[in-house]
Amino acid sequence: MFTDINKNLIDGENMGGISQTIYFALHEDVETWPAKPDNPQTLDELGVLTGSIEMKAGKKMHKLYITDDTGELNFEPVGEQDGKSFVIHLSLFHPGLNPNVLGLLNKVKNDNMVFIVPDNNGAYFLMGDATRPATFVSGAEGVGTGKETAGRRGVGMEFVYKTSNLYQYEGDIPLTEAS
Amino acid sequence: MNWQKYFNLKKIKPGIVITRLHGPIDFSNPNIPLEKMIDLFENDSPYLELTPYGEQQIYGTPPPPTDKPIPVEEGHDLPPKEADTPQKGDTPSINKPKKKNPVRANPPRADISPHHKT
Numbered sequence: 429m430f431t432d433i434n435k436n437l438i439d440g441e442n443m444g445g446i447s448q449t450i451y452f453a454l455h456e457d458v459e460t461w462p463a464k465p466d467n468p469q470t471l472d473e474l475g476v477l478t479g480s481i482e483m484k485a486g487k488k489m490h491k492l493y494i495t496d497d498t499g500e501l502n503f504e505p506v507g508e509q510d511g512k513s514f515v516i517h518l519s520l521f522h523p524g525l526n527p528n529v530l531g532l533l534n535k536v537k538n539d540n541m542v543f544i545v546p547d548n549n550g551a552y553f554l555m556g557d558a559t560r561p562a563t564f565v566s567g568a569e570g571v572g573t574g575k576e577t578a579g580r581r582g583v584g585m586e587f588v589y590k591t592s593n594l595y596q597y598e599g600d601i602p603l604t605e606a607s
Numbered sequence: 608m609n610w611q612k613y614f615n616l617k618k619i620k621p622g623i624v625i626t627r628l629h630g631p632i633d634f635s636n637p638n639i640p641l642e643k644m645i646d647l648f649e650n651d652s653p654y655l656e657l658t659p660y661g662e663q664q665i666y667g668t669p670p671p672p673t674d675k676p677i678p679v680e681e682g683h684d685l686p687p688k689e690a691d692t693p694q695k696g697d698t699p700s701i702n703k704p705k706k707k708n709p710v711r712a713n714p715p716r717a718d719i720s721p722h723h724k725t
Contacts, residue, residue, distance in 0.1 A: 451625075
């Protein structure tokens, strides 16, 4: 399975941060999840999910705008010896205190979510699987009006997702209702 | 060329899906290039299935033989249809689900250029 791992930055690209648009849905609205690697033969196969997320009838994923340079995915290794896994942290800031984002915060604070997060290099990461959702943990970057007139008014959020392994998501994102 | 003659949309209502291969695709648009749809299908898009017409035109699969009704007199059991009795070496029906990665080197794909008359 092991192979040499070179620098391998295609066209020299390796921009940090995440896309200004991420995608979200309720965990309970997912019908089918992409599959984890089954008997992977290469390291590449071990690092990618197979298939696309599919929603229940009448459900779809939705977009969330993020202020540039405020979104981050952080993959945190956790656990004791022989018990290692990962916690994926998604932190973001959405500008403004419009009713729709306040309503979103009201809904997600105690609910189970799924996110698809594109980074700035075309890689997608799925937060959520058949057994574990992404959950809200805090208002990262602050939630409110800001203190100064030159400050930033809006909603910061942080979500976490616990996973045994890290994978890229190479499937589709359904922005139209499933039938 | 209307791709909807070659593919049925399944599992979603016609609308936008962000595909990894070709970015956002609006499946309510009948004018999506057929080559793009074939590419999606051959890369296991969960939303596309071939129509019989599409299977014939794209992959050159011959149409299935038509079943002629067998006349039966009252009181007699229906004889088994040939299709109900599996025979070794039967050609699979075109309506069976396609295998993953259905790109076939043999037979070659039928010409589906814009000038191909359908």
